[in-house]
Amino acid sequence: MLRFENVSKVYDDGFQAVKSISFEIQQGEFLVLIGPSGSGKTTTMKMINRMEPHTSGTIYIDGKDNNTYNASELRRSIGYVIQQIGLFPHYTIEKNIAIVPQLKGWNPKEIKARVDELLELVGLNPEVFANRYPKELSGGQQQRIGIARALASNPDIILMDEPFSALDPITRDQLQGELITLHKKLNKTIVFVTHDMDEALKMGDRIAIMKDGKLLQLDTPEKLLHEPAHGFVEEFIGKHRIIQNPELMPVIDIMSETVVTSLPQRSPEKALALIRQRKITNLIVVDEENKLLGIVSAYDVIKQLNDIQTIDEVLLPAEPFLFDSATAKDAIIMMDESPYGMIPVVDERKKVVGLVTRGSLLSAMSSQWTDSEVAE
Ligand SMILES: Nc1ncnc2c1ncn2[C@@H]1O[C@H](COP(=O)(O)OP(=O)(O)O)[C@@H](O)[C@H]1O
Ligand SMILES: [Mg+2]
Structure with a gap:
């Protein structure tokens, strides 16, 4: 889709x-460019739509x-969002968003x-915001307009x-969070520049680290954290980072290690006593x-108390379960499929x-997930 050679x-x-960078971005990928100030991120980005010609x-x-x-x-077919937003102050929100569609000659109704x-x-809400002026919006609302404007003519990049x-x-x-959902x-295909590593880890499918005009490493967040290719990368990531991304959080860190188990030969009466005693x-x-x-x-045991000899007779499949190498993200996805509201880890x-x-999953995640991500 997009390739630098x-x-x-x-x-x-x-x-x-x-300085002679080469990389490739797939259609639909969210690539984060990160590096210290002056490392060449903005220049790299501007060369894509030729705001700056490469040499x-x-x-x-x-x-x-x-x-x-x-x-x-080329410029019109690639959306562009910057920090300073760049909305025209004398245009209404509607007119600001409509700039590229207008240039492309869409009719007023379509626009x-x-x-x-x-x-x-x-x-x-369009009824509230379409006719306002940029200065009547908060910074966050203005940035939302910036995103809407970049999407206006439905660009691929x-x-x-x-x-x-x-x-x-x-x-x-x-x-x-909203941008992740939108993506x-x-x-x-999104190319996103930041100098904030937390933001990069949260947003990027892959992260490209730049320094002094060079591309030091381009990898998934997990790989960057576990196999930094360069001393600088390791330093830049921060050795004692608190990992916030559930994809990077091992399930063994959020599971409970006290598990009430039983052999299959247990009688339903004894099983029921155990269930009551441990409130499970x-x-x-x-x-x-x-x-x-x-x-x-517990429901099956109570219902069939007089009809079965051992709990083996009401045994349900252990699916889904997780291996101890899984991540919190795996657990989140799997919890949706679990009829029991719990997942054994083996x-x-x-x-x-x-x-x-x-x-336990929600309490481990709630401080780290924004509402929009949970809502997905
Ligand atoms: N128009 C320009 N003329 C000369 N040097 C520039 C110009 N624009 C940027 N630079 C220099 O190129 C380097 C990379 O800049 P930039 O791509 O904006 O870095 P970043 O976005 O990573 O902060 C910086 O040293 C900057 O001073
Ligand atoms: Mg920059």
């Missing part, structure tokens, strides 16, 4: 801002050299419908240069070696080592 940029004053190498968009596209068409749709998409860095932490967190929904709703059934066999629900020999419940 040995791309360099030497500015007119002879300064080399970008050597080739940039391919959909397999075509970006120098072969008509420059203004109006698109503006309303985009305002809804970024969580602003969106470039975002530190779009949230001027916002207060709460608004930033909220917009980050999943729209499947756009499901019993995890294991063999002599503590290997997971299945689950028995080691590689299938011995039960813990249990994740919906409650």
Whole structure:
């Protein structure tokens, strides 16, 4: 979709801002460019839509050299969002969003419908906001308009240069969550510049780390954290970072290690006594070696108390379960499929080592997940 091949940029004053970088971005990918100030992030981004021409190498968009596209068409076909928002103060919100569709010659009815749709998409009521002026909006609302405007003509690629860095932490967190949701929904290719590692880890499918015009490493957040390719990368990430992304949080850190288990030969009366004593709703059934066999629900035991000899007769499959190498994210996804509201965690020999419940999962996540992410 987007490919850099040995791309360099030497500015007119002879300064080399970008030094022979090569990388590829897939359609629908969320790529974060991160690095210290002056490392060449903005320059790299601006070369994509030719706001800054590159001085050597080739940039391919959909397999075509970006120098072969008509420059203004190229700019209009790629969405662009910047920190300073760049809304026109004398234009209403509606007119601000409509700029590119207007340039593209859409008819007024199409434009109006698109503006309303985009305002809804970024969580602003068109009836309230369409006719306001930028200064009548908060910083976060203005940034939402910036995003709506970048999406206006339905571009495949969106470039975002530190779009949230001027916002207060709460608004930033909220917009980050909304952008993640939006990205999943729209499947756009996003190149997102930041200097904030937390933001990068939260947002990026992959993260590219730049320094002094060079691309040091481009990897998934997990790989960056576990296998930093360069001393600088490790330093930049921060060695004692508190990992906030559930994808990076091991399930063994959030599970409960006290699991009430039973052998399958237990009588229903004894099982019921255990269930009552430990105030649980499901019993995890294991063999002599503590290997997971299945689950028995308290409800089934009570219902069939007089009809069964052992709980083995009401044993339900242990699906779903998690291995101890799984992440909190796996648990979150799996919890939706779990009919029991809990998931046993086993080691590689299938011995039960813990249990994740919906409650423990939520309390581990609630401080770290924004509302919009939980709502997905
Ligand atoms: N128009 C320009 N002329 C000369 N040097 C520039 C120009 N724009 C940026 N630079 C220099 O190129 C380097 C990279 O800048 P930039 O891409 O904006 O970095 P970042 O976005 O990572 O902070 C910086 O040292 C900057 O001073
Ligand atoms: Mg910059």
